[in-house]
Amino acid sequence: MIAAPHFDVAVVGAGPAGSAAALVLARGGRRVVIIEKAVPPRYKTCGGGLLVRTLLLLPFDIRSVVERECFTAELHHHAPGLSFSARRERPVVSMVMRDRFDQLLTTAAQNSGAELFAGTSVLEVASRSDGVELKTSTGLVTARFVIAADGAGSLVARRAGLPELRHVLPALECEVTVDAARFEKFRHAARFDFGLTPHGYAWVFPKREHLSIGVLTTRRGSCNLNDEYARYLAHLGLDGPVKEERHGHMIPVRPREKMFAVPRILLVGDAAGLADPVTAEGISAAILSGQLAAQSILEGTDVQRAYREKLQTTLLPELRVARVLARVLYDFPRVRAALFARHGQRLSELLTRVVMGETSYRDAVRRPEDYLKLFRKRRP
Numbered sequence: 001m002i003a004a005p006h007f008d009v010a011v012v013g014a015g016p017a018g019s020a021a022a023l024v025l026a027r028g029g030r031r032v033v034i035i036e037k038a039v040p041p042r043y044k045t046c047g048g049g050l051l052v053r054t055l056l057l058l059p060f061d062i063r064s065v066v067e068r069e070c071f072t073a074e075l076h077h078h079a080p081g082l083s084f085s086a087r088r089e090r091p092v093v094s095m096v097m098r099d100r101f102d103q104l105l106t107t108a109a110q111n112s113g114a115e116l117f118a119g120t121s122v123l124e125v126a127s128r129s130d131g132v133e134l135k136t137s138t139g140l141v142t143a144r145f146v147i148a149a150d151g152a153g154s155l156v157a158r159r160a161g162l163p164e165l166r167h168v169l170p171a172l173e174c175e176v177t178v179d180a181a182r183f184e185k186f187r188h189a190a191r192f193d194f195g196l197t198p199h200g201y202a203w204v205f206p207k208r209e210h211l212s213i214g215v216l217t218t219r220r221g222s223c224n225l226n227d228e229y230a231r232y233l234a235h236l237g238l239d240g241p242v243k244e245e246r247h248g249h250m251i252p253v254r255p256r257e258k259m260f261a262v263p264r265i266l267l268v269g270d271a272a273g274l275a276d277p278v279t280a281e282g283i284s285a286a287i288l289s290g291q292l293a294a295q296s297i298l299e300g301t302d303v304q305r306a307y308r309e310k311l312q313t314t315l316l317p318e319l320r321v322a323r324v325l326a327r328v329l330y331d332f333p334r335v336r337a338a339l340f341a342r343h344g345q346r347l348s349e350l351l352t353r354v355v356m357g358e359t360s361y362r363d364a365v366r367r368p369e370d371y372l373k374l375f376r377k378r379r380p
């Protein structure tokens with residue numbers, strides 16, 4: 001009988017969280033395998049907008065897969081009809097297609113020594129005293145530790161007995177090709193629209209030759225996203241595109257509280273519920289949590305606790321503040337409209353500074369003069 005291949009760490013999922021973790025572990029000299037059910041490059045439902053804070057986490061240049069750099073972010077608020085824009089010398093958002101971006105990250109991990117089992121689904125997870133046994137579609141794999149980077153519907157989390165993620169946002173992403181004249185109108189800026197989609201927002205992210213257009217809501221069941229998307233296209237004057245592909249998926253914006261790890265299994269990225277509740281951006285948290293989980297394993301003592309502590313000093317306080325801001329933004333449309341009417345440009349700048357990594361949500365609320373000003377009347 002052939003023995004199951006054994007690794008120091010098995011990473012389930014070759015998204016940004018999994019590949020970031022595998023890269024750190026491989027560079028740290030661990031024998032690591034990434035088990036991915038698809039065969040890269042695979043499509044991933046995502047706007048593919050990378051923020052500066054995402055790029056800062058990556059230890060290599062990703063320009064080869066960037067389709068477009070947007071130096072301007074446009075923020076529109078409907079009813080009242082208001083528009084603001086924030087421009088920077090550096091790109092505010094770098095646009096990628098996730099198939100190529102994710103493959104670049106996975107290849108970097110492989111080049112550092114990680115193995116990739118592609119086209120292999122993890123089906124069952126069994127804990128043992130000295131490690132974890134994974135039953136996969138191509139055979140058994142054993143490892144001392146498992147990193148669950150298998151996304152919002154994490155099978156590993158379910159098999160490990162962890163509860164379902166509590167707050168996931170339904171989102172629709174459409175890859176839209178339009179004629180050259182209409183493409184020209186939208187190709188220069190990352191565009192965000194509030195006040196159209198109930199309890200959510202809509203966006204246009206220009207890629208090399210097409211537009212990624214999406215809608216999301218923070219309240220499940222409050223609207224039909226297909227209808228909202230059609231309304232948004234009509235609003236933009238983009239109905240009747242040349243070509244269109246629609247994809248729906250969930251974005252988890254509520255962390256798993258204290259359940260980020262069980263013995264020998266650490267959850268990262270969407271599997272841990274770490275996307276930003278204000279922007280629904282999840283790639284930076286995926287990469288950072290993957291790196292933190294890997295570092296905890298490399299350090300080697302009380303891995304579970306070390307990982308939780310690292311999250312508690314980095315991502316979690318930021319997400320807590322973001323959750324409060326998201327409530328104001330999405331649950332109180334009148335307050336939001338009033339804030340935009342009075343201080344839209346200031347809000348756009350503040351949000352841009354957060355996504356540029358120039359400030360954090362925490363710093364913004366720590367300096368009361370910044371947000372108290374938002375509630376004061378403008379001088380005539």
Ligand SMILES: Cc1cc2nc3c(=O)[nH]c(=O)nc-3n(C[C@H](O)[C@H](O)[C@H](O)COP(=O)(O)OP(=O)(O)OC[C@H]3O[C@@H](n4cnc5c(N)ncnc54)[C@H](O)[C@@H]3O)c2cc1C
Binds near residue numbers: 044275
């Ligand atoms: C519509 C939409 C738009 C978004 N736009 C943005 C954006 O513009 N910017 C941004 O930063 N974030 C965005 N996000 C969020 C972002 O896509 C996620 O937060 C991010 O992909 C999380 O990365 P991850 O590595 O944790 O998981 P994923 O990227 O989901 O990767 C999980 C991987 O695990 C694999 N897998 C799953 N189950 C198994 C299994 N049983 N066995 C083996 N492999 C398995 C999957 O095939 C997949 O490759 C968006 C999300 C949605 C839905």
